[in-house]
Amino acid sequence: MTSQIPDTFIYNGEEYELIALDGEGLITPQDYGMNPEMLHTACYRGFYSTYEITNDGLFLTEMVIGEVEEGYKSIQGIMPTLPNKNSSNYPTYKRLRLLTTFTGKIRLGKDFIQELYVHMGYQKASAYKTLLEFTFEAGKLVSMQDISASNAKKRGNFKKKFETGDIVQNIDESFSLNIEIE
Template structure:
Protein backbone atom coordinates (compact mmCIF):
# COMPACT_ATOMS: atom_id res chain seq x y z
CA UNK A 1 0.00 0.00 0.00
CA UNK A 2 1.02 3.59 -0.57
CA UNK A 3 0.28 7.01 0.82
CA UNK A 4 -2.55 8.50 -1.23
CA UNK A 5 -2.52 11.64 -3.34
CA UNK A 6 -4.64 14.27 -1.64
CA UNK A 7 -6.76 16.98 -3.15
CA UNK A 8 -5.25 20.45 -2.86
CA UNK A 9 -7.02 23.60 -1.76
CA UNK A 10 -5.61 27.04 -2.49
CA UNK A 11 -6.48 29.41 0.35
CA UNK A 12 -5.07 32.88 1.00
CA UNK A 13 -2.08 32.28 -1.26
CA UNK A 14 -1.14 28.94 0.36
CA UNK A 15 -1.53 25.30 -0.76
CA UNK A 16 -3.32 23.00 1.70
CA UNK A 17 -3.91 19.25 1.62
CA UNK A 18 -7.54 18.20 2.01
CA UNK A 19 -7.17 15.57 4.76
CA UNK A 20 -10.68 15.26 6.15
CA UNK A 21 -14.31 15.79 5.37
CA UNK A 22 -17.80 15.35 6.69
CA UNK A 23 -20.37 14.59 3.99
CA UNK A 24 -19.55 13.30 0.54
CA UNK A 25 -16.57 14.51 -1.50
CA UNK A 26 -17.07 18.05 -2.79
CA UNK A 27 -17.04 16.95 -6.43
CA UNK A 28 -16.25 13.78 -8.37
CA UNK A 29 -15.78 12.80 -12.02
CA UNK A 30 -19.23 11.20 -11.84
CA UNK A 31 -20.65 14.70 -11.46
CA UNK A 32 -19.44 15.29 -15.02
CA UNK A 33 -20.55 11.93 -16.46
CA UNK A 34 -17.21 10.13 -16.13
CA UNK A 35 -16.16 7.05 -14.16
CA UNK A 36 -12.66 7.05 -12.63
CA UNK A 37 -10.27 4.08 -12.61
CA UNK A 38 -7.23 3.64 -10.37
CA UNK A 39 -4.28 5.75 -11.54
CA UNK A 40 -1.68 4.03 -9.36
CA UNK A 41 -1.27 2.63 -5.87
CA UNK A 42 -0.88 6.26 -4.78
CA UNK A 43 -4.30 7.15 -6.23
CA UNK A 44 -6.77 4.31 -5.81
CA UNK A 45 -9.80 6.51 -6.36
CA UNK A 46 -8.58 7.43 -9.85
CA UNK A 47 -8.59 11.23 -9.65
CA UNK A 48 -7.47 14.21 -7.65
CA UNK A 49 -8.62 17.81 -7.62
CA UNK A 50 -7.39 21.28 -6.92
CA UNK A 51 -9.87 23.65 -5.37
CA UNK A 52 -9.62 27.34 -4.52
CA UNK A 53 -11.37 29.30 -1.82
CA UNK A 54 -11.97 32.80 -3.12
CA UNK A 55 -14.36 35.37 -1.70
CA UNK A 56 -15.47 32.76 0.87
CA UNK A 57 -16.61 30.44 -1.95
CA UNK A 58 -15.31 27.00 -3.00
CA UNK A 59 -14.32 26.49 -6.66
CA UNK A 60 -12.94 23.51 -8.59
CA UNK A 61 -9.92 24.81 -10.53
CA UNK A 62 -8.30 21.59 -11.76
CA UNK A 63 -9.08 17.87 -11.99
CA UNK A 64 -6.79 15.04 -13.06
CA UNK A 65 -8.24 11.61 -13.68
CA UNK A 66 -8.05 8.30 -15.44
CA UNK A 67 -11.44 7.64 -16.99
CA UNK A 68 -12.40 3.98 -16.93
CA UNK A 69 -13.43 3.85 -20.60
CA UNK A 70 -11.09 6.57 -21.89
CA UNK A 71 -14.14 8.77 -22.45
CA UNK A 72 -13.01 12.23 -21.34
CA UNK A 73 -15.84 14.75 -21.55
CA UNK A 74 -15.40 18.52 -21.41
CA UNK A 75 -15.82 20.13 -17.97
CA UNK A 76 -17.20 23.65 -18.00
CA UNK A 77 -16.30 23.92 -21.67
CA UNK A 78 -12.68 22.95 -20.95
CA UNK A 79 -11.14 20.09 -22.94
CA UNK A 80 -8.72 17.77 -21.10
CA UNK A 81 -4.98 17.69 -21.66
CA UNK A 82 -3.56 14.16 -21.90
CA UNK A 83 -0.54 12.92 -19.97
CA UNK A 84 0.41 9.70 -21.79
CA UNK A 85 3.14 8.93 -19.24
CA UNK A 86 0.53 8.66 -16.46
CA UNK A 87 -2.40 7.58 -18.71
CA UNK A 88 -4.45 10.43 -17.26
CA UNK A 89 -6.02 13.66 -18.45
CA UNK A 90 -6.09 16.99 -16.65
CA UNK A 91 -8.65 19.73 -16.80
CA UNK A 92 -6.86 23.01 -16.08
CA UNK A 93 -8.03 26.59 -15.67
CA UNK A 94 -11.47 25.59 -14.43
CA UNK A 95 -13.57 27.87 -12.26
CA UNK A 96 -16.52 25.68 -11.35
CA UNK A 97 -18.48 26.77 -8.24
CA UNK A 98 -18.87 23.78 -5.91
CA UNK A 99 -22.15 23.76 -3.96
CA UNK A 100 -20.74 21.65 -1.14
CA UNK A 101 -22.44 21.52 2.24
CA UNK A 102 -20.39 19.91 4.99
CA UNK A 103 -16.96 20.25 6.59
CA UNK A 104 -13.48 20.13 5.11
CA UNK A 105 -10.20 19.80 6.99
CA UNK A 106 -7.22 21.46 5.35
CA UNK A 107 -3.63 21.09 6.49
CA UNK A 108 -0.19 22.42 5.62
CA UNK A 109 3.32 22.21 7.01
CA UNK A 110 3.72 18.44 6.93
CA UNK A 111 5.97 17.07 9.69
CA UNK A 112 8.04 14.43 7.90
CA UNK A 113 8.70 12.35 11.04
CA UNK A 114 4.96 11.63 11.24
CA UNK A 115 4.71 10.15 7.73
CA UNK A 116 2.67 6.96 7.31
CA UNK A 117 3.29 5.05 4.08
CA UNK A 118 -0.40 4.20 3.82
CA UNK A 119 -3.62 6.06 3.03
CA UNK A 120 -3.96 9.71 3.98
CA UNK A 121 -1.87 11.60 6.51
CA UNK A 122 -3.69 12.67 9.66
CA UNK A 123 -4.03 16.10 11.26
CA UNK A 124 -1.42 15.40 13.95
CA UNK A 125 1.19 15.22 11.17
CA UNK A 126 0.76 18.88 10.16
CA UNK A 127 1.73 22.27 11.60
CA UNK A 128 -1.41 24.07 10.41
CA UNK A 129 -4.86 22.47 10.55
CA UNK A 130 -8.02 24.37 9.60
CA UNK A 131 -11.60 23.11 9.64
CA UNK A 132 -14.02 24.78 7.24
CA UNK A 133 -17.80 24.57 7.49
CA UNK A 134 -19.58 25.20 4.20
CA UNK A 135 -23.18 25.72 3.23
CA UNK A 136 -23.95 25.45 -0.51
CA UNK A 137 -20.29 26.15 -1.31
CA UNK A 138 -19.98 29.20 0.92
CA UNK A 139 -17.64 29.30 3.92
CA UNK A 140 -19.67 29.88 7.07
CA UNK A 141 -16.97 29.12 9.66
CA UNK A 142 -13.22 28.49 9.90
CA UNK A 143 -11.84 26.84 13.03
CA UNK A 144 -8.06 26.69 13.58
CA UNK A 145 -7.21 23.26 15.06
CA UNK A 146 -3.41 23.65 14.82
CA UNK A 147 -2.78 23.77 18.59
CA UNK A 148 -4.80 20.60 19.15
CA UNK A 149 -2.94 18.84 16.32
CA UNK A 150 0.38 19.91 17.84
CA UNK A 151 -0.59 18.44 21.24
CA UNK A 152 -1.29 15.11 19.51
CA UNK A 153 1.76 15.27 17.21
CA UNK A 154 2.67 11.78 16.01
CA UNK A 155 -0.16 10.01 17.86
CA UNK A 156 -1.57 8.38 14.75
CA UNK A 157 1.83 7.10 13.61
CA UNK A 158 2.48 5.59 17.04
CA UNK A 159 -0.93 3.91 17.14
CA UNK A 160 -0.54 2.77 13.52
CA UNK A 161 2.79 1.09 14.27
CA UNK A 162 1.29 -0.67 17.32
CA UNK A 163 -1.81 -1.90 15.51
CA UNK A 164 -1.14 -2.17 11.76
CA UNK A 165 -4.37 -4.02 10.85
CA UNK A 166 -6.49 -1.28 12.42
CA UNK A 167 -4.15 1.42 11.11
CA UNK A 168 -4.46 0.34 7.48
CA UNK A 169 -8.22 0.73 7.51
CA UNK A 170 -8.12 3.96 9.50
CA UNK A 171 -5.44 5.52 7.27
CA UNK A 172 -7.77 5.46 4.26
CA UNK A 173 -10.56 7.21 6.17
CA UNK A 174 -10.96 10.97 5.69
CA UNK A 175 -12.71 11.36 9.05
CA UNK A 176 -12.29 14.52 11.09
CA UNK A 177 -10.50 12.95 14.08
CA UNK A 178 -7.42 14.94 15.06
CA UNK A 179 -5.18 12.01 15.92
Protein backbone atom coordinates in the same frame (compact mmCIF):
# COMPACT_ATOMS: atom_id res chain seq x y z
CA MET B 1 0.20 -0.11 0.13
CA THR B 2 1.12 3.46 -0.64
CA SER B 3 0.35 6.88 0.75
CA GLN B 4 -2.39 8.50 -1.35
CA ILE B 5 -2.27 11.82 -3.20
CA PRO B 6 -4.53 14.25 -1.35
CA ASP B 7 -6.63 16.95 -2.92
CA THR B 8 -4.97 20.38 -2.81
CA PHE B 9 -6.75 23.49 -1.57
CA ILE B 10 -5.56 27.04 -2.24
CA TYR B 11 -6.45 29.50 0.52
CA ASN B 12 -5.08 33.05 0.66
CA GLY B 13 -2.53 32.10 -2.00
CA GLU B 14 -1.12 29.16 -0.01
CA GLU B 15 -1.43 25.42 -0.72
CA TYR B 16 -2.94 23.05 1.83
CA GLU B 17 -3.67 19.32 1.72
CA LEU B 18 -7.07 17.80 2.43
CA ILE B 19 -6.71 15.95 5.73
CA ALA B 20 -10.29 15.16 6.70
CA LEU B 21 -13.89 16.06 6.05
CA ASP B 22 -17.38 15.66 7.38
CA GLY B 23 -19.91 16.50 4.70
CA GLU B 24 -20.84 16.05 1.07
CA GLY B 25 -20.58 17.94 -2.17
CA LEU B 26 -16.98 17.84 -3.34
CA ILE B 27 -16.90 17.26 -7.09
CA THR B 28 -15.92 13.86 -8.52
CA PRO B 29 -15.60 12.47 -12.06
CA GLN B 30 -18.64 10.31 -11.29
CA ASP B 31 -20.70 13.53 -11.13
CA TYR B 32 -20.00 13.78 -14.87
CA GLY B 33 -20.56 10.13 -15.78
CA MET B 34 -16.89 9.11 -15.66
CA ASN B 35 -15.44 6.21 -13.67
CA PRO B 36 -11.66 6.56 -13.86
CA GLU B 37 -9.19 3.72 -13.42
CA MET B 38 -6.63 4.14 -10.67
CA LEU B 39 -3.70 6.31 -11.75
CA HIS B 40 -1.14 4.26 -9.80
CA THR B 41 -0.76 2.88 -6.28
CA ALA B 42 -0.66 6.42 -4.85
CA CYS B 43 -4.07 7.21 -6.37
CA TYR B 44 -6.45 4.28 -6.05
CA ARG B 45 -9.54 6.45 -6.53
CA GLY B 46 -8.38 7.44 -10.02
CA PHE B 47 -8.33 11.23 -9.67
CA TYR B 48 -7.19 14.11 -7.52
CA SER B 49 -8.31 17.71 -7.54
CA THR B 50 -7.32 21.26 -6.76
CA TYR B 51 -9.80 23.60 -5.13
CA GLU B 52 -9.69 27.28 -4.26
CA ILE B 53 -11.35 28.82 -1.22
CA THR B 54 -12.39 32.45 -1.61
CA ASN B 55 -14.92 34.75 0.03
CA ASP B 56 -17.25 33.68 -2.80
CA GLY B 57 -17.04 29.98 -1.99
CA LEU B 58 -15.28 26.68 -2.61
CA PHE B 59 -14.34 26.20 -6.27
CA LEU B 60 -12.93 23.23 -8.19
CA THR B 61 -10.11 24.62 -10.35
CA GLU B 62 -8.34 21.51 -11.66
CA MET B 63 -8.82 17.74 -11.82
CA VAL B 64 -6.25 15.11 -12.80
CA ILE B 65 -8.01 11.93 -13.91
CA GLY B 66 -7.11 8.36 -14.81
CA GLU B 67 -8.17 6.44 -17.89
CA VAL B 68 -11.92 6.49 -18.47
CA GLU B 69 -13.25 3.51 -20.44
CA GLU B 70 -16.41 5.33 -21.52
CA GLY B 71 -14.43 8.38 -22.68
CA TYR B 72 -13.71 11.76 -21.14
CA LYS B 73 -16.63 14.14 -20.73
CA SER B 74 -16.76 17.90 -20.67
CA ILE B 75 -16.69 19.70 -17.32
CA GLN B 76 -17.94 23.29 -17.65
CA GLY B 77 -17.39 23.02 -21.40
CA ILE B 78 -13.75 22.05 -20.85
CA MET B 79 -12.16 18.80 -22.02
CA PRO B 80 -9.01 17.48 -20.35
CA THR B 81 -5.57 18.28 -21.68
CA LEU B 82 -4.20 14.91 -22.79
CA PRO B 83 -0.53 14.03 -22.25
CA ASN B 84 1.69 13.15 -25.19
CA LYS B 85 2.89 9.57 -25.58
CA ASN B 86 6.30 10.24 -24.01
CA SER B 87 4.88 11.98 -20.95
CA SER B 88 4.24 10.56 -17.51
CA ASN B 89 1.44 13.09 -16.97
CA TYR B 90 -2.27 12.28 -16.87
CA PRO B 91 -5.32 13.87 -18.49
CA THR B 92 -6.02 17.11 -16.65
CA TYR B 93 -9.00 19.43 -16.59
CA LYS B 94 -7.47 22.90 -16.22
CA ARG B 95 -8.84 26.41 -15.74
CA LEU B 96 -12.07 25.25 -14.14
CA ARG B 97 -14.05 27.53 -11.81
CA LEU B 98 -16.87 25.35 -10.60
CA LEU B 99 -18.61 26.26 -7.34
CA THR B 100 -19.11 23.14 -5.25
CA THR B 101 -22.24 22.33 -3.28
CA PHE B 102 -20.17 21.16 -0.32
CA THR B 103 -21.90 21.41 3.03
CA GLY B 104 -19.95 20.45 6.14
CA LYS B 105 -16.44 20.75 7.55
CA ILE B 106 -13.06 20.35 5.88
CA ARG B 107 -9.70 20.17 7.63
CA LEU B 108 -6.66 21.27 5.68
CA GLY B 109 -3.04 20.78 6.67
CA LYS B 110 0.23 22.45 5.78
CA ASP B 111 3.82 22.07 6.99
CA PHE B 112 3.92 18.27 7.03
CA ILE B 113 6.27 16.68 9.57
CA GLN B 114 8.19 14.05 7.59
CA GLU B 115 9.06 11.94 10.67
CA LEU B 116 5.32 11.30 11.13
CA TYR B 117 4.80 9.96 7.59
CA VAL B 118 2.69 6.80 7.34
CA HIS B 119 3.32 4.79 4.17
CA MET B 120 -0.35 4.03 3.59
CA GLY B 121 -3.55 5.93 2.91
CA TYR B 122 -3.93 9.62 3.66
CA GLN B 123 -1.73 11.47 6.12
CA LYS B 124 -3.57 12.54 9.27
CA ALA B 125 -3.91 15.87 11.06
CA SER B 126 -1.47 14.93 13.83
CA ALA B 127 1.37 14.95 11.25
CA TYR B 128 0.95 18.64 10.28
CA LYS B 129 2.11 21.81 12.02
CA THR B 130 -0.62 23.98 10.52
CA LEU B 131 -4.24 22.82 10.61
CA LEU B 132 -7.24 24.88 9.50
CA GLU B 133 -10.91 23.89 9.77
CA PHE B 134 -13.43 25.34 7.32
CA THR B 135 -17.21 25.17 7.48
CA PHE B 136 -19.24 25.48 4.27
CA GLU B 137 -22.93 25.66 3.46
CA ALA B 138 -23.83 24.82 -0.18
CA GLY B 139 -20.29 25.73 -1.26
CA LYS B 140 -20.27 29.06 0.57
CA LEU B 141 -17.65 29.70 3.25
CA VAL B 142 -19.30 30.08 6.66
CA SER B 143 -16.24 30.06 8.94
CA MET B 144 -12.54 29.27 9.22
CA GLN B 145 -10.73 28.37 12.41
CA ASP B 146 -7.00 27.82 12.95
CA ILE B 147 -6.83 24.70 15.15
CA SER B 148 -3.05 24.25 14.95
CA ALA B 149 -2.48 24.80 18.69
CA SER B 150 -4.98 22.15 19.80
CA ASN B 151 -3.71 19.82 17.06
CA ALA B 152 -0.12 20.15 18.37
CA LYS B 153 -1.21 18.37 21.56
CA LYS B 154 -2.10 15.32 19.42
CA ARG B 155 1.16 15.37 17.44
CA GLY B 156 2.04 11.92 16.13
CA ASN B 157 -0.98 10.14 17.63
CA PHE B 158 -2.06 8.44 14.40
CA LYS B 159 1.41 7.14 13.58
CA LYS B 160 1.78 5.69 17.11
CA LYS B 161 -1.62 4.02 16.84
CA PHE B 162 -0.87 2.82 13.30
CA GLU B 163 2.35 1.13 14.41
CA THR B 164 0.89 -0.59 17.49
CA GLY B 165 -2.87 -1.08 17.01
CA ASP B 166 -5.12 -3.50 15.15
CA ILE B 167 -3.69 -3.87 11.63
CA VAL B 168 -7.00 -4.22 9.76
CA GLN B 169 -8.58 -1.26 11.55
CA ASN B 170 -5.44 0.83 11.01
CA ILE B 171 -5.43 0.11 7.28
CA ASP B 172 -9.11 1.06 7.00
CA GLU B 173 -8.57 4.26 8.98
CA SER B 174 -5.49 5.23 6.98
CA PHE B 175 -7.56 5.34 3.78
CA SER B 176 -10.41 7.26 5.42
CA LEU B 177 -10.89 11.02 5.37
CA ASN B 178 -13.33 10.82 8.29
CA ILE B 179 -12.86 13.94 10.42
CA GLU B 180 -13.11 11.86 13.62
CA ILE B 181 -9.92 9.90 12.84
CA GLU B 182 -6.89 11.73 14.18
